[in-house]
Amino acid sequence: MENGYKTYRDKVIEYLEAHEKWRSSTINLIASENVTSPSVNRAVSSGFMHKYAEGWPRQRYYQGCKYVDEVELIGVDLFCKLFGSDFADLRPISGTNANQAVFFGLTQPGDKAIVLHTSHGGHISHMPFGAAGMRGLEVHTWPFDNEEFNIDVDKAAQLIRELEPRIVVFGGSLFPFPHPVKELAPVAKEVGAYVMYDAAHVLGLIAGKQFQDPLREGVDVMTASTHKTFPGPQGGIILYKNFGDDVAKLQWAIFPGVLSNHHLHHMAGKVITAAEMLEFGEKYAAQIVKNAEALAEEGFKVIGEDKGYTESHQVIVDVSDLHEAAGGWAAPLLEEAGIILNKNLLPWDPLEKVNTPSGLRIGVQEMTRVGMLEDNMKDIAVFMRRVLIDKEDPKKVEKEVAEYRKEYQKVYYSFDHGLPMKE
Known part of the structure; x- marks a missing residue:
């Protein structure tokens, strides 16, 4: 057969180019x-995509990671500076993967969780049919005020005290207004619940000091994807502050819990994006x-x-x-x-x-x-x-x-x- 399977390669390239041309006209x-940015595109197309780097910088299970290690450590430093966190984990390969890690690291099957329902703007990974349900959590949803288009603070506080959940989750996908973290985080702490914030949609706005500041409002751990208002490559991140011994639970949950090798070329792109966001x-x-x-x-x-x-x-x-x-x-x-x-x-x-x-x-x-x-x-x-x-x-x-x-x-x-x- 003339050209063999090269015609399929050609067809894929044709579709890629057609998509890029079309997207640039819409x-x-x-x-x-x-x-x-072009700089991030350079990172994503780099030879980092060919590497494995299981584990943590300078503590890898593979050799040949000396340059990867330096980039990742720069990234941890930049993300901590950008968000005022004690630590940043760049390894999650998506926002949902970051959510998985938190659920696996901080909860046990049968624990109660309060999340935002999808019809109120919550993300599918928070729901019984998503990552939370796959962890075996007993999922409850926040009372919602349609007029305010937000969580009903009084009813939510009552629900927290009644259920005594293991974890409460703020953030979502339909997200025009900040969530009442300052009002409800202290109530969650009263009953010993972890406070999580899914910042996937608003991470760039938080970085640019234009939205709420979850880590200063009582959140224990903040997850996000890195390609929405934060203009990086597709990927995820976990940020936390004053988290004590629970850090080890999250570290284990990421590796070997919910991923093996993180995507190093995307990790490098996240690092460049963090530098862009610190500057602009x-x-x-x-x-x-x-x-x-x-x-x-x-x-x-x-x-x-x-x-x-x-x-x-x-x-x-x-x-x-x-x-x-x-x-x-x-x-x-x-x-x-x-x-x-x-x-x-x-x-x-x-x-x-x-x-x-x-x-x-x-x-x-x-x-x-x-x-x-x-x-x-x-x-x-x-x-x-x-x-x-x-x-x-x-x-x-x-x-x-x-x-x-x-x-x-x-x-x-x-x-x-x-x-x-x-x-």
């Missing part, structure tokens, strides 16, 4: 994605929040109007009055127009509406990183309005979106391109 508003993170995070607020003000039915719409990178839009399929109709239609976001259940949606939920979840962090500012957010909202409300042909809008995006191709808030010139 407005990506997926709240769980971002774009990495406060300006980047501040612009993310400004952009989210600007996008929210442009005419759609945005959740949290009386609270200023959002304090994070996310804007939550209710489109149930525009079409019977709501988000299940709106998200695919916007994709046709080159605007990429996701449908999302809102707290009052029944679970059976998972394919036609009322909401859209919008994140502005990637478009912020390619240099877009508040006026750009208003333009994006107009594109969305033309498709969803004015019922214009999405293919016509797609051409305009692609033309609009041509001007925004560099990755700013990085050592490669600095800050946007318009700032």
Whole structure:
């Protein structure tokens, strides 16, 4: 057979290139994605991807790790400085993997946990069908205030005292406002519970001092993925402060508990991203929040109007009055127009509406990183309005979106391109 299996290689390369070309011509508003800098891309494509480094720097189970060790130790130092933590573990390969490690390290099967329900914005790894359930935890969910779009503090305090859980978990995936950690962490400590915070979505905002500061508000351990508002490669991290002897439990839970070799090329990319965030993170995070607020003000039915719409990178839009399929109709239609976001259940949606939920979840962090500012957010909202409300042909809008995006191709808030010139 001429060329043998090379045709499959060629086809994969073709799809990769097509994806990159298409993505650079769209407005990506997926709240769980971002774009990495050229320096981080260099790290991720490096020979570190070929190495094994089980264990801890200078205490490896493999030889040949002298350069890997130095990079990882730099990373621990930078992340501790960035977040004011006593220690940072860069080994988790995803946010869910970090959550697994905490559940395995700090709890036993049958222990009680209180988490945010997925319909209220919680992550699937916190749920009985996710990592928490796989650990055998008895999962309970926070009482939720739909009006405040947040955990109900009084009812939650009562629940903690009634259940006396082993662990309580703050943070989630639908996350426009800070969670009441300061109010509820002392209650959790009263009953001897660990306080965990899943910062996957807001890690970059915390790094940039634009959201809450969980480690100063009573959190024992903070987990996160490293590729949402924190603009690194896909991966995870665990941060903790004043954790005493429990550190050893987490160390064991990561290795050999829930992973063998961490992904060293991604670890190196995390380290460069931490340096970028120490240099540029406060300006980047501040612009993310400004952009989210600007996008929210442009005419759609945005959740949290009386609270200023959002304090994070996310804007939550209710489109149930525009079409019977709501988000299940709106998200695919916007994709046709080159605007990429996701449908999302809102707290009052029944679970059976998972394919036609009322909401859209919008994140502005990637478009912020390619240099877009508040006026750009208003333009994006107009594109969305033309498709969803004015019922214009999405293919016509797609051409305009692609033309609009041509001007925004560099990755700013990085050592490669600095800050946007318009700032």
